[in-house]
Amino acid sequence: xxxxxxxxxxxxxxxxxxxxxxxxxxxxxxxxxxxxxxxxxxxxxxxxxxxxxxxxxxxxxxxxxxxxxxxxxxxxxxxxxxxxxxxxxxxxxxxxxxxxxxxxxxxxxxxxxxxxxxxxx
Amino acid sequence: xxxxxxxxxxxxxxxxxxxxxxxxxxxxxxxxxxxxxxxxxxxxxxxxxxxxxxxxxxxxxxxxxxxxxxxxxxxxxxxxxxxxxxxxxxxxxxxxxxxxxxxxxxx
Numbered sequence: 001x002x003x004x005x006x007x008x009x010x011x012x013x014x015x016x017x018x019x020x021x022x023x024x025x026x027x028x029x030x031x032x033x034x035x036x037x038x039x040x041x042x043x044x045x046x047x048x049x050x051x052x053x054x055x056x057x058x059x060x061x062x063x064x065x066x067x068x069x070x071x072x073x074x075x076x077x078x079x080x081x082x083x084x085x086x087x088x089x090x091x092x093x094x095x096x097x098x099x100x101x102x103x104x105x106x107x108x109x110x111x112x113x114x115x116x117x118x119x120x121x
Numbered sequence: 122x123x124x125x126x127x128x129x130x131x132x133x134x135x136x137x138x139x140x141x142x143x144x145x146x147x148x149x150x151x152x153x154x155x156x157x158x159x160x161x162x163x164x165x166x167x168x169x170x171x172x173x174x175x176x177x178x179x180x181x182x183x184x185x186x187x188x189x190x191x192x193x194x195x196x197x198x199x200x201x202x203x204x205x206x207x208x209x210x211x212x213x214x215x216x217x218x219x220x221x222x223x224x225x226x227x228x
Contacts, residue, residue, distance in 0.1 A: 044219060045157075045159075045165065047216060047217040047218060059215035060216070062122065095165075106170075107155035107167055107171075108157075108210075112164065
């Protein structure tokens with residue numbers, strides 16, 4: 001079955017960096033776009049970024065543009081999120097999620113369990 | 122960016138009640154809207170996609186409707202397992218955006 005497992009979260013000081021990973025299995029990873037979505041403690045869901053199936057196209061939320069970079073390694077079925085210049089407001093659980101369809105506009109049908117990033121002095 | 126506004130923010134209901142949650146987009150998004158259910162400490166779960174299509178395995182008491190800018194999620198007969206927070210999401214254009222959530226509580 002489809003499985004997404006995030007890792008790489010932790011406690012980091014403001015201004016520092018962290019790379020999150022999402023290991024995918026159970027589906028043709030290289031055929032699907034992938035997303036990162038985050039959720040601050042006690043708050044709602046915030047969409048962060050998307051990367052196309054082949055890695056050629058990326059889009060970001062305004063709040064992370066210029067600081068975060070999404071990437072993927074299709075040979076190892078892994079999605080990444082490089083987070084730089086972290087701020088207190090980046091503190092959240094970060095989820096990776098798989099697109100439901102291969103082509104066109106699509107919802108997110110499978111989500112990982114999330115990894116917690118805490119930005120604190 | 123497209124803003125998504127859900128109402129109400131909190132809803133108190135009893136088992137067996139018919140429940141309706143509304144989501145409004147600041148621009149036309151056609152039918153590119155999804156609904157998710159989230160329980161505390163868990164990842165969101167897809168319920169409805171393309172505004173009205175039921176995700177496989179989701180009980181038929183869940184239904185979605187609407188197009189353009191106005192959408193609804195309806196639970197025909199609320200069950201104990203349905204007490205959770207519900208989010209809408211537009212995927213008409215990037216950046217994709219979520220509504221602020223509707224928490225369904227026990228009355």
